[in-house]
Amino acid sequence: MQLELRHLEAVLRIAEAGSLGRAAVRLGVSQPALSAQLRRIERVTGGELFVRGRNGVEPTELGEFVLSAARRVLGEMEALAAGTRAAAPHPTLRLGCVLLVLVDRLFGHLEEELPDHEIDVTTEHSATTLTRMLGAGKYDAILYGEVGDHEVPLPDGVAARTLVPKEPACVRLSATHPLAGQEEIELADLAGETWTPLTDDGDGGPEAMTDACLRAGFTPKLRYRIADRKMRWELIAAGRAISMCQPTSPYVEGTVLRPLAGDPLTERIRIAWNRAALSQRRADALYRAAGRAYLDSVPHNAFYRTWWEARPELHPVLD
Template sequence: MQLELRHLEAVQRIAEAGSLGRAAARLGVSQPALSAQLRRIERVTGGELFVRGRGGVEPTPLGEYVLSVARRVLGEMDALTAGARAAAPHPTLRLGCILLVLVDRLFGHLETELPGHEIDISTERSAVTLTRMLGAGKYDAILYGEGADHDTPLPDGVAARTLIPKEPAFVRLSAAHPLAGQEQIELADLAGETWTTLTDDDDGCPEAVLEACRRAGFAPKLRYRIDDRKMRWEMIAAGRAVSVCQPTSPHAEGTVLRPLAGDPLTGRIRLAWNRAAVTERRAGRLYRAAARAYLDSIPNNTSYQAWWESRPELHPVLD
């Protein structure tokens, strides 16, 4: 066996994650498969690359050497890919997104802002996955959300711009719920509810929910982790759970979306791009397309529209 780029990436991810389990999750493989791959890599390099330590796995002296070479080689390959794409006359824009509401309305605005450009849009469940793939050159730009006090680490060579600096979380609950008729809901009044969330939240939002509920005097009972938006909303409509949602979320039959009194949970939306692959001018056009898509979604919720219009300092700059 000869070492390939994927082997070097695996070694780098294990070192970054500090454990085989976390590295396997980030690489999208099982832990046994990654362990077997590491053993094959170690046979080629001639010795152990990692040893188990107090906080997880730590590189051996041989591992440190292989890591230094891996980082240099992977960095040069990323630079080669990005440079070649930037030199192309009309390179395909590869955009990665979390399942934000604005993505539903983004396509038309991208066609307006980037006419004649081919655009490849993919969605991911994880902000960490998005940033890792951006750093690896698999995306040119990403759109993602994060809790207001959470900073998702960005790779070297990446620029970022905040699209929406503050967005309050609303709660979605069944239209038959006793609190559904209220204009706003106190978080403490949801203490006895069962909650549902996405299957993979590493954007700081789960921690923010736990902290906000703690301040409200209770620990939320999380029972369901569901990826599919429609399935989550059907479960909520049936009265089996409640969930925090973006305030721009569209109407879902059998549910209502209500603000939380005092905005105890907020988040933000950001755009990040690889500077070697996306020019400042192109990044500006992408920002405008995303901003207009967000603005289009605000009328979904009249109570949020009033909140938004009273805070012009939060509005994206479109000139």
């Protein structure tokens, strides 16, 4: 047997996971199958690559040598793949996104900006997952948010650009809620409410929301972490919870969207891309498409349109 790229990847995943069981899950194989594969790899390399320690498996001296070579070889292969994609006349754009409202209107603008490209868009529930997959070459670009002062760490070889530097969080609540008739709501008036927080992690959202509520004098009661947007809206319409939302969110039957007085919680929207996989021209086209998709959503709510039009310095530069 000769070593192949899949063998190097298996060794690398075992080291990253720290155990055969977790590595098997990440690779999508059974633990006995991965264990048998590791034994075959060790016969080729001439010795054990891992030993069991108190905290899982740890690489041997030979294992460290193989891991160093595996990282170098796999990195070069990823760079080769990214380079050929960037040089192709009409490569597929692989875009990862979190659940931002603008994604609903993004496709039409991508077709206008990149008419000859195949578009592959995947939605994730975690900014951390997006950045990890961008660094691993699974995505060419990602679209994500950062809440409050939080900055999402980006991998090497990545460029980033801010699309919207600031937007205020709003609250969505049942149309029958006692505060539903107010034009804006004081965050302190929501003490005692049950919240359904967004499931995204890595963007600073849960921490920023908790901090904002603490400044308003209460600790939020967080329940119902629901990834599905429709299910969350149904829960809110039934009066069982309330939720922070983007101000561009559309009308949802049985609910109302209201601004929070003083903008106690804000978010920014950013785009990041792998420089080896996406040319500057294509990155600019993605920025323009995302910017136009965002602007399409601004008129959804009259209160936000007024807020937005009074702050031209926040508008994306699309020329």
